[in-house]
Amino acid sequence: MTRIRSVSLRRILDSRGNPTVEADVLTESGGFGRAAAPSGASTGEYEAIELPTGEAIAAARQHAIPRLINEVHAGNQREVDAALHGADGTDDFSNIGANSAVAISMAAAKAGADVLGAPLYQHLGGTFRGDNFPIPLGNVLGGGEHAKEATHIQEFLAVPVGAPSISEAVFANAAVHERIGDLLDERGVAAGKGDEGAWAPSIDDAAAFEIVAQATGDVADDVGFDIGVGLDVAASELYDADDEVYRYGDVERTPDEQVDYMADLVDEYDLAYVEDPVEENDFDGFADLTDRVGDRTVLCGDDLFVTNVERLQDGIDAGAGNAILVKPNQIGTLSDAVDAVELATRNGLDAVVSHRSGETEDTTIAHLAVATDAPFIKTGTVGGERTAKLNELIRIAEDAV
Ligand SMILES: C=C(OP(=O)(O)O)C(=O)O
Numbered sequence: 001m002t003r004i005r006s007v008s009l010r011r012i013l014d015s016r017g018n019p020t021v022e023a024d025v026l027t028e029s030g031g032f033g034r035a036a037a038p039s040g041a042s043t044g045e046y047e048a049i050e051l052p053t054g055e056a057i058a059a060a061r062q063h064a065i066p067r068l069i070n071e072v073h074a075g076n077q078r079e080v081d082a083a084l085h086g087a088d089g090t091d092d093f094s095n096i097g098a099n100s101a102v103a104i105s106m107a108a109a110k111a112g113a114d115v116l117g118a119p120l121y122q123h124l125g126g127t128f129r130g131d132n133f134p135i136p137l138g139n140v141l142g143g144g145e146h147a148k149e150a151t152h153i154q155e156f157l158a159v160p161v162g163a164p165s166i167s168e169a170v171f172a173n174a175a176v177h178e179r180i181g182d183l184l185d186e187r188g189v190a191a192g193k194g195d196e197g198a199w200a201p202s203i204d205d206a207a208a209f210e211i212v213a214q215a216t217g218d219v220a221d222d223v224g225f226d227i228g229v230g231l232d233v234a235a236s237e238l239y240d241a242d243d244e245v246y247r248y249g250d251v252e253r254t255p256d257e258q259v260d261y262m263a264d265l266v267d268e269y270d271l272a273y274v275e276d277p278v279e280e281n282d283f284d285g286f287a288d289l290t291d292r293v294g295d296r297t298v299l300c301g302d303d304l305f306v307t308n309v310e311r312l313q314d315g316i317d318a319g320a321g322n323a324i325l326v327k328p329n330q331i332g333t334l335s336d337a338v339d340a341v342e343l344a345t346r347n348g349l350d351a352v353v354s355h356r357s358g359e360t361e362d363t364t365i366a367h368l369a370v371a372t373d374a375p376f377i378k379t380g381t382v383g384g385e386r387t388a389k390l391n392e393l394i395r396i397a398e399d400a401v
């Protein structure tokens, strides 16, 4: 019933106005799935390869689609993803593009769910999933590669740790975003928004901490539950490998000083979450920081692990971090992404399912987070391509009642 009858690929717009790959998968019994690839700006050096959209589509049409049609069942995700790997033949999807691969992988999952008549999270995670929801990490202010002339730290995140429901968590993050807009206004600071919808003012990181701490505190008082502060430092983007220093504008920090700085920030702001506190090759610095503050905050590897089980295993062996960011397009298929979540979970690390800075209306990651029982999801706060996922979580919670 779920045997694949057709796969079509097209070029659509992402949230930055760039082209990306969308896939439609149709099964012989009429099951249908559609999904689109997201795209990063602060990409990790070890990510699977995103090809230019036209090239990715042409290569997938030539090599992957013939291996899928009439050969593979959309309801069998491992079979779909093995066929994609077989068609590509490399370990980084550099032949067909991770963008084509992930769009097809996710569209096939949706087509499989459609045939089964089950929500995607249940098809991927099983019938007992749908009771637990991830805490949404809401990007409320930032800069880095996502906005020019704004903060050096890429993302300041609201972390509604005390929210009694996903809906209250999502609305709390939106309230923090709004409150930051008001606080910037009161200070006479003009601010546009970055790629993920977070405010992107021309202020320094110290002022950003002050504003975000005040906004999360104010909203926590209003809603009656705790809201912490988190960061995605995206430290690889600040690191100058030739000079071996992190550059925050005119301020330079050695790798040791970077670890000290991160540890101090965790204590000063009682940070609930820190992503990529050091650059993507520094497993030792990450491990040192984990020894120092890993008992009181979530230390998450994004560029460090790139959703890759081999890099994650290296991190586990080194004691680097206690969480992994999970971006399906970093590795190319849903099966590989789920493998990363499972390896993390077996070793006591938290999974943080994540969007990219370039997104579409696709909601697969909302289902993936529920399906894998991930403790966190990072998918923005405002903006249609972000609220698509947040609203889907609200709908899943209502369905699951
Ligand atoms: C979402 C992120 O940004 P990008 O998609 O640009 O890698 C991130 O760094 O976590």
Ligand SMILES: [Mg+2]
Pocket (backbone or CB within 6 Å): 232, 234, 275, 276, 302, 303, 325
């Ligand atoms: Mg990141």
